Amino acid sequence: MRILAIDYGQKRTGLAVTDPLQIIANGLTTVATKDLEAFVVDYVGREPVERIVVGQPRQMNGEDSENMRRITPFVNRLRKLLPNIPIELFDERFTSVLAHRTMLESGIGRKARQNKALVDEISATIILQGWMEGKKLKVES
Numbered sequence: 001m002r003i004l005a006i007d008y009g010q011k012r013t014g015l016a017v018t019d020p021l022q023i024i025a026n027g028l029t030t031v032a033t034k035d036l037e038a039f040v041v042d043y044v045g046r047e048p049v050e051r052i053v054v055g056q057p058r059q060m061n062g063e064d065s066e067n068m069r070r071i072t073p074f075v076n077r078l079r080k081l082l083p084n085i086p087i088e089l090f091d092e093r094f095t096s097v098l099a100h101r102t103m104l105e106s107g108i109g110r111k112a113r114q115n116k117a118l119v120d121e122i123s124a125t126i127i128l129q130g131w132m133e134g135k136k137l138k139v140e141s
Contacts, residue, residue: 001050004043005128007092007120008054008071009033014120016128020048025128030117036074041081052078052085055092055127090131092123 003022007014013036015028031039043049054075057065071089079087 001048003051003053003128003132004028004040004049005053005090005124005131006036006040006055007124007127008036008067008074009120010067010070012117012120014117014122014124015039015043016121016124017047017049018128018132022050022132025125025132027121027125030120037077037081040078044082044085049085052082052087053090053128053131054087055123056089058091088131090127090134092127 001022002020003018005016005025007016011033012030013033014030016025017028018025028043040052054071056071057067059065075087075089
């Protein structure tokens with residue numbers, strides 16, 4: 001079963017997903033945030049998803065950022081729509097910075113780096129990869 005990651009944004013949201021064996025995190029797509037719930041419900045209906053990981057925006061001092069007031073109601077609605085799928089929050093500090101750095105280091109052209117949808121998708125992938133690495137460390141401890 002797959003794990004789905006969400007980088008929730010005010011206008012658009014990046015999504016990433018693991019392969020069925022949960023080895024590799026891949027960017028899935030970017031959707032308009034107003035269409036996000038319908039997209040997730042449809043995706044879960046087509047693909048077996050074990051868990052959903054939602055990026056939790058935090059400030060440098062560790063407190064939730066202003067965007068959490070939009071994310072919390074979304075997560076609550078998703079939990080009601082998909083009661084059999086656990087939904088976790090994962091600290092997403094620095095994911096946008098890492099996404100831009102990843103794009104630079106991978107040789108993506110300047111015009112593509114300005115594509116905010118691509119940044120959101122890469123950010124979701126970084127959230128998912130970070131969550132996977134965190135789980136791996138807990139298992140190894």
